[in-house]
Amino acid sequence: MTGSYLAGVDIGGTKIAVSLANTSGISIRVYQNTRLEGTSTIIPEQVDFLLRYACEQRGVQPDTIMAVGVSSCGPFVKEMNRTLLVAPNLCGGLVPDRGIIPNDWTRIPLEAVLSRRWSTLTIENDAVAAAVAERLFGAGGGEDDLVYVTWSTGIGSGAYINGMLIHGKNGNAPHIGHMYLAEDGPRCGCGNFGDMESLVSGLAIARDYGGGLTAEDVFKACQNGDGKAKEIISKAIRNFARGLASINAILDTKVIVIGGSVFINNSEMLLPGIRDEFYRSFPVLSEGVDIRPSGLGSYLGDMAALSLVMPDDWIRKWQDNELWERAPPAIMLDR
Numbered sequence: 602m603t604g605s606y607l608a609g610v611d612i613g614g615t616k617i618a619v620s621l622a623n624t625s626g627i628s629i630r631v632y633q634n635t636r637l638e639g640t641s642t643i644i645p646e647q648v649d650f651l652l653r654y655a656c657e658q659r660g661v662q663p664d665t666i667m668a669v670g671v672s673s674c675g676p677f678v679k680e681m682n683r684t685l686l687v688a689p690n691l692c693g694g695l696v697p698d699r700g701i702i703p704n705d706w707t708r709i710p711l712e713a714v715l716s717r718r719w720s721t722l723t724i725e726n727d728a729v730a731a732a733v734a735e736r737l738f739g740a741g742g743g744e745d746d747l748v749y750v751t752w753s754t755g756i757g758s759g760a761y762i763n764g765m766l767i768h769g770k771n772g773n774a775p776h777i778g779h780m781y782l783a784e785d786g787p788r789c790g791c792g793n794f795g796d797m798e799s800l801v802s803g804l805a806i807a808r809d810y811g812g813g814l815t816a817e818d819v820f821k822a823c824q825n826g827d828g829k830a831k832e833i834i835s836k837a838i839r840n841f842a843r844g845l846a847s848i849n850a851i852l853d854t855k856v857i858v859i860g861g862s863v864f865i866n867n868s869e870m871l872l873p874g875i876r877d878e879f880y881r882s883f884p885v886l887s888e889g890v891d892i893r894p895s896g897l898g899s900y901l902g903d904m905a906a907l908s909l910v911m912p913d914d915w916i917r918k919w920q921d922n923e924l925w926e927r928a929p930p931a932i933m934l935d936r
């Protein structure tokens with residue numbers, strides 16, 4: 602099986618990354634900035650290009666790739682049983698009043714285009730795929746009741762209940778970023794007012810501080826004793842933890858794994874406050890839930906995609922040898 606390859610694809614609002622892997626580990630990682638101009642098939646065509654490029658670099662015939670796992674920003678809809686992306690950070694037609702995305706797409710026919718060339722395809726929301734990767738290879742420790750939450754530019758999540766990965770009718774479960782938390786909150790990119798993402802995302806932290814600072818700047822200011830930054834971050838921590846308590850009230854989970862750039866870059870500052878607030882919520886439900894940082898760090902994107910299609914007989918070898926740690930640096934392709 603050493604000669605057989607899997608491919609992983611990670612589609613985000615700023616970049617698209619592709620990796621190839623076999624039983625020895627990840628052999629190549631390439632990425633490009635996400636193309637947002639042209640027709641609505643441009644992103645699946647870009648994915649196809651990157652897959653073929655990676656195959657060519659490794660001397661692999663594209664039709665010998667065993668399976669392609671795709672981890673993508675969402676939400677999704679399904680049409681004729683095929684997944685389309687309906688993501689406000691990719692489709693300008695969904696958020697015309699924001700005018701920041703240079704296209705008028707309302708949906709992206711991801712599966713219809715990719716499946717023409719890549720027959721064994723598994724597509725999941727990126728946070729759902731991350732839940733799979735963290736459970737198999739990261740901080741999830743194989744637990745059957747597990748929630749993964751990403752705290753980044755936006756908020757996403759994926760979950761297992763009784764050992765089963767949950768999907769929902771369009772593959773969007775549990776989309777906790779758009780769960781309401783406040784009555785008169787700020788507007789989210791999705792159009793909701795006062796949902797979790799509108800209150801705690803990296804964008805929300807930057808917006809609350811103002812002055813053109815990024816979320817990372819606000820965290821730095823907080824560390825330097827800036828009172829306003831401290832207040833904004835304390836409020837974000839409280840709301841984030843309440844979001845976790847709400848999802849736990851619904852799913853009765855055992856382990857919550859947190860990833861995403863906002864959290865990972867500032868986990869020492871954030872984790873104690875998240876735990877304090879979480880365990881203050883209805884103790885019968887919150888007690889004993891284990892809140893852990895992501896175990897895969899910068900490999901999570903690649904591993905999320907690859908985990909979706911990794912055969913059972915590869916998993917043990919990857920776990921025992923932590924093969925993701927030996928991945929080569931990602932190559933940026935200009936075009």
Ligand SMILES: [Zn+2]
Binds near residue numbers: 789
């Ligand atoms: Zn929202």
